[in-house]
Structure formats: C-alpha cells, structure tokens
Amino acid sequence: MAKAKVTFLDTGVTVSVPVGTRVIEISEKVGAGLIYGCREGDCGTCLMKVEEGWNNLSEPSVVEEKVLRENMAGKHFRLACQAQVLGDISVRPA
Amino acid sequence: MIKSTYAATQPGAVAISDRVHWIGALDPSLRTFDIILKTANGTTYNSYLVRGSEGMAVIDTVKEVFSETFFKRLESVADYSEIKYIVLNHLEPDHTGALPELMRRAPQARLFISQRAQSMLKALLKHDQFEFTPVMTGDTVSLGDRTLRFLNTPYLHWPDTQCTYLEEEKVLFSGDVFGCHYCDARLFNDRVGDFRFSFEYYYAHIMRPFREYVLKALKLIEPLPLSMIAPSHGPVLRDRPDQYLLHYRRLATSALDSEIGQEKSLLIFYISSYGNTARMAEAVYEAVGEIEGVRASLYDLEGGEVAPFVDLIEEADGLLFGTPTINGDAVKPVWDLLSSLAVVQTRGKLAGAFGSYGWSGEAVRMVEERLRGLKMTVPVEGLRIKLIPTDEELDACRAFGTSIGRALIGDVENRIVEMVQR
Structure with missing residues (x-):
C-alpha cells in the first residue's frame, strides 16, 4: 500500500501512514494537538494549518470550503477531519 | 408608550x-x-x-x-x-x-x-x-x-x-x-x-x-x-x-498576576490510597523541576476543593492527573475535577495521566480519553505502575516528567512512527 509521511509540527512526530488516511485519525493516534468536535466537517474545531505539502491533500469538498469560508480561514488551512493524505505533509493546529 | x-x-x-x-x-x-x-x-x-x-x-x-x-x-x-x-x-x-x-x-x-x-x-x-x-x-x-x-x-x-x-x-x-x-x-x-x-x-x-x-x-x-x-x-x-x-x-483578566511569569506552569494533581500514586507524583514533580522554563506545582486532590483548582487550571499551560484504579475506574475526586472544567478554556493545553493500580489499571487510559475530550493535547502516553513502584519504575516516572516538561517548552524530539492500530 502506498505510504506518505505526515509531520505534526506541534509535537514533532512524523507518522508514516497509508495514503487516503484522514489527518484527524492520525493526530488522534499519536497524541498530536489537532482536536476535533463533530468530525463531520461542520464545526471547524479541527482547523489546521498546512505548512508543507498543500497539494498532497484531497481537494476540499463544497461543504468543507463553506466551513473554511465561515471561519475566515486563509488558503493553507484545512479541516483535519475531512482532508485525506495523498503525499507528504507538515501540519500544525490553527 | x-x-x-x-x-x-x-x-x-x-x-x-x-x-x-x-x-x-x-x-x-x-x-x-x-x-x-x-x-x-x-x-x-x-x-x-x-x-x-x-x-x-x-x-x-x-x-x-x-x-x-x-x-x-x-x-x-x-x-x-x-x-x-x-x-x-x-x-x-x-x-x-x-x-x-x-x-x-x-x-x-x-x-x-x-x-x-x-x-x-x-x-x-x-x-x-x-x-x-x-x-x-x-x-x-x-x-x-x-x-x-x-x-x-x-x-x-x-x-x-x-x-x-x-x-x-x-x-x-x-x-x-x-x-x-x-x-x-x-x-x-x-x-x-x-x-x-x-x-x-x-x-x-x-x-x-x-x-x-x-x-x-x-x-x-x-x-x-x-x-x-x-x-x-x-x-x-x-x-x-x-x-x-x-x-x-x-x-x-487574572485577578492576581501569576508569579510564574514567562515560565510554563504545570499543575500535577494526584490522589492516592496507599501512597503509591503519591510517590509517582513526587517523582514526576521532581523531574519536571529540573527543566528550565517550567514551573511545576503539586496538589493532593484530597486536600483541596474543586472551584479553586478550576481557577488554577484556567491559567496553567499543562496538567497532569495521578489516579489509582479502584474497581476499574478512576476515583471520584479526579472525575469531580475533570467534570467541572466546562467554565474554563482547556483547549490546547498539554496534559497527561499516571497512576498505580492493583490488577487492571484502567484509570489512566480513561483519564487520558477525558483529557483529549476536553480538547487538550496528550503528547506522552500515560504511565501505569502495578502497586508499589520500584526504583526503576520511579525512574520511568522521572522520564515521564521530563518528557512532559520538554514538550511544554516546545523542546520536542522529532520521532518517526509507523501508524499501527493500538
């Protein structure tokens, strides 16, 4: 299975994960600082800043785009419960 | 009109x-x-x-x-x-x-x-x-x-x-x-x-x-x-x-300015029936005290009330909870404090749990789950010790304290892990 490296800059952990995994699942497993509320892409709690590898995440859905807009998030911000890992990325909690 | x-x-x-x-x-x-x-x-x-x-x-x-x-x-x-x-x-x-x-x-x-x-x-x-x-x-x-x-x-x-x-x-x-x-x-x-x-x-x-x-x-x-x-x-x-x-x-704004100033404040709460979790708490406290830039405080939950502890938690950067396991659960004074935090912001604080147990030791994991539920980061896996801690186990407590202290000052060692189900 294809693998990618996800680095959580707040806790300094790099995790090797199967491509397609959602960022929140990884954060939860390794105790990084990304936290979640609804896990349905609605509440915005899991907002994260993607420092590297912006193009290595799945495209945001219409719903995620809307939540990002309502939260006035900048262009390198994503919801960890929605974004799936496609390649190497570095993230931190927003 | x-x-x-x-x-x-x-x-x-x-x-x-x-x-x-x-x-x-x-x-x-x-x-x-x-x-x-x-x-x-x-x-x-x-x-x-x-x-x-x-x-x-x-x-x-x-x-x-x-x-x-x-x-x-x-x-x-x-x-x-x-x-x-x-x-x-x-x-x-x-x-x-x-x-x-x-x-x-x-x-x-x-x-x-x-x-x-x-x-x-x-x-x-x-x-x-x-x-x-x-x-x-x-x-x-x-x-x-x-x-x-x-x-x-x-x-x-x-x-x-x-x-x-x-x-x-x-x-x-x-x-x-x-x-x-x-x-x-x-x-x-x-x-x-x-x-x-x-x-x-x-x-x-x-x-x-x-x-x-x-x-x-x-x-x-x-x-x-x-x-x-x-x-x-x-x-x-x-x-x-x-x-x-x-x-x-x-x-x-805080009523009384904290004397802790620029240092990171870590609060260690514990409760202990036979002194084992207390000894763990003291070892953790001792190790954190060695870390420059962190000021640790140690509190026995048995000697305090919830409301002032909530006030302290509001201002702290990190929290540790030491709890024994009794009948498969953490003890009530720990839950009382952990169920009283809705009035303060806990999001983003660092947290962790430890404790001594007799045979099953569920309390530490349960408290960790609660800490995550309160939107805190749990950077170091909780430490469980069976009954009386040995010298080696007290060393493990010190290492746990050191890791937490270092995480608090942002001194994180980059580690690489494979994602496995746990």
Whole structure:
C-alpha cells in the first residue's frame, strides 16, 4: 500500500501512514494537538494549518470550503477531519 | 408608550431612547436556565425596535412561548410593513423563538446574521426557503437617518454571536454579552434592584470559558462612544455603561498576576490510597523541576476543593492527573475535577495521566480519553505502575516528567512512527 509521511509540527512526530488516511485519525493516534468536535466537517474545531505539502491533500469538498469560508480561514488551512493524505505533509493546529 | 417606573409590566413597548423601544418579554418564574444556570428571580428576553426615517429594525426576538407578548409590544409602536430589517445577534432559541412568525408577518424584512450563524439558522428554521445577509465587522445598514453597524464578536457564547451598534444614538445591542438573568420590570440599571450578583454569575458561567474572545470583543467595543448597552437579558445599562466594559475587562483578566511569569506552569494533581500514586507524583514533580522554563506545582486532590483548582487550571499551560484504579475506574475526586472544567478554556493545553493500580489499571487510559475530550493535547502516553513502584519504575516516572516538561517548552524530539492500530 502506498505510504506518505505526515509531520505534526506541534509535537514533532512524523507518522508514516497509508495514503487516503484522514489527518484527524492520525493526530488522534499519536497524541498530536489537532482536536476535533463533530468530525463531520461542520464545526471547524479541527482547523489546521498546512505548512508543507498543500497539494498532497484531497481537494476540499463544497461543504468543507463553506466551513473554511465561515471561519475566515486563509488558503493553507484545512479541516483535519475531512482532508485525506495523498503525499507528504507538515501540519500544525490553527 | 408607557412612562411608569414598572413600565414593562404593561403590554406596550417601552421607550429606551427617542428612536429605540424595548419590545421584549419578562419571565419572572424561570429558575433554571439552559440546565447550567440558576436564577433567583427569572430573566428577561430583550428585543429592541429601532426607528429610522426610512423604516424600522427589530434586534433579536424572544423565546417562542413569549411570542404573543412580543408581538403586542411591537404592534403598539410599529406596523409590520414598516420593518425593513431583522438583526439576529445570537441564534439561541431564547432569542429566535419568535423569528419564524415575525418573518411571516413581515416578509419584506431583510435578515442580518453573522457569518458563523448561517448553518445554525438553517438548522433552527428547518427549511431553506428564506434569504439572509451574512455580515462582518464594519458592515452597516441604513434606516435613513439611523445606521446600524455590525461587530463580529464570536464565541460570546456561541460561534455565531455578534453585536450591533446604533451609531447616531450610541447604543450597543450587545446580545448576551453584558447580560444577566435578572427579571425586573423597571428595566434600567439605575432603577432595578441589586443585580450585581446575577451579572457576575452570568459572566462566570456563560462568558468565562471564552475570555480570550471577551478581550477581543472589548477591543472592538471600547473605542465606541456609548450612551447605553442594551443586552439581550437583564437590565438595560444606561447609567455609566463604560463601567460595565471596565468590569468585563477586569473579569477577563487574572485577578492576581501569576508569579510564574514567562515560565510554563504545570499543575500535577494526584490522589492516592496507599501512597503509591503519591510517590509517582513526587517523582514526576521532581523531574519536571529540573527543566528550565517550567514551573511545576503539586496538589493532593484530597486536600483541596474543586472551584479553586478550576481557577488554577484556567491559567496553567499543562496538567497532569495521578489516579489509582479502584474497581476499574478512576476515583471520584479526579472525575469531580475533570467534570467541572466546562467554565474554563482547556483547549490546547498539554496534559497527561499516571497512576498505580492493583490488577487492571484502567484509570489512566480513561483519564487520558477525558483529557483529549476536553480538547487538550496528550503528547506522552500515560504511565501505569502495578502497586508499589520500584526504583526503576520511579525512574520511568522521572522520564515521564521530563518528557512532559520538554514538550511544554516546545523542546520536542522529532520521532518517526509507523501508524499501527493500538
């Protein structure tokens, strides 16, 4: 299975994960600082800043785009419960 | 229009300035609000009507069961056809209960809400067949010779909250901010009974968890000239409104400056039946004390009460909980503290758990789950030791303390892990 490296800059952990995994699942497993509320892409709690590898995440859905807009998030911000890992990325909690 | 002191006991609207009327409802028999709040003399749902040369605006509505009172007051000073705008500062049902009926009676009115209120509005009204305009700080709408300006003040106490400022009259319609559950038909702060306790109590339960947002909102509000603060619950603050801004600033800032200063504060709470978890706590405490830039404090939960510990937690950067396992669970004093943190912000703090156990040791994992549930980061896996810690096990406690301390000062060692199910 294809693998990618996800680095959580707040806790300094790099995790090797199967491509397609959602960022929140990884954060939860390794105790990084990304936290979640609804896990349905609605509440915005899991907002994260993607420092590297912006193009290595799945495209945001219409719903995620809307939540990002309502939260006035900048262009390198994503919801960890929605974004799936496609390649190497570095993230931190927003 | 009624001029008597107990004006709000009459069915009409109450003038609070030349162009603003109170059209809210009194709820004197309410004793519990939103499950979490008590009130000894009820509350009010304040709604306001603003008259401009080119139409009127309704600011917030009331709880649904008080709709009839609200519409009667409104009708005493306005025709529905005159209502140009409806502004919702906060979508909680006690302020939006009468909204669907108001929209039906005044279909021409444009609805103004905050950006974050959009998805909530749909969930409240349960259909998509309505229009609204989301607004941000600085947006204005005109009523001819009167102007409403919006201030985006999120998380006071929901994501959607905003304030609306009537520029020409210098009135701030603040929503729940500066409000309290205090029902008094005399309406104005210089006429009602002693509502100081209710004001403080409301802040402590509703606004305190969001104090960083209170400070942000104050930055927007403080520069405004104010003749009056018109909140959505409790007295209208027309006498010395600035004092209430000052008081909010005081409440949102620590009473006593911490002596800890720039160092990171780590609180270690523990409780122990045979002294084993206590010995673990002491070893952790000792190791954290060696880390420069971290100031640790050690507390035995048996010797303290919940409320002051909650105050300490509000200010801390990191928290550790030492708990034994008794009958497969963490012990009650630990849960008592961990179930009392809704009134403070815990998001983003570092946290961890440890404890001695006899045979199964579930408590540490359960406490870790709770800490994550409180949106804290748990950077180091909890430490469980069977019964009496050996010297090697006390070394493990020290290593645990060192890792937590280093994580607190951001000294994180980059480690690489494979994702496996655990």
